[in-house]
Amino acid sequence: MREPKIVLLVDDDDDVLALMRLSLELDPSTCRLRVKCARNGAEALALAVLEPPHLIVTDLEMPVCTGEKLVAGLRRHARQVRREPTPLHT
Numbered sequence: 001m002r003e004p005k006i007v008l009l010v011d012d013d014d015d016v017l018a019l020m021r022l023s024l025e026l027d028p029s030t031c032r033l034r035v036k037c038a039r040n041g042a043e044a045l046a047l048a049v050l051e052p053p054h055l056i057v058t059d060l061e062m063p064v065c066t067g068e069k070l071v072a073g074l075r076r077h078a079r080q081v082r083r084e085p086t087p088l089h090t
Helices: 014-026 041-050 067-076
Strands: 005-010 033-038 055-059
Touching: 005 014, 005 041, 014 033, 033 041, 041 055, 041 067, 055 067
Parallel strands: 005 033, 005 055
Antiparallel strands: none
16 A cells, blocks of 8 residues: 655645635545644755655745645755645645
């Protein structure tokens, strides 16, 4: 059996994070996903370096570290983090 794919959701709004997480976890077609959450880009970058996700969905406007700064950080850590698509949402 293959390892589940890791999805990292990044948003400073707890309600948005919960909605996205529930949408992925309750959909039977996505049962092979492991969903992780971060509340800002800095937290997301730390998680991505420790355990590289297969997909990152991030908000653009966040305190501490924006989605754009997160993407720049992912590029700087390219050897440690998979080069996967990073959809941005607002």
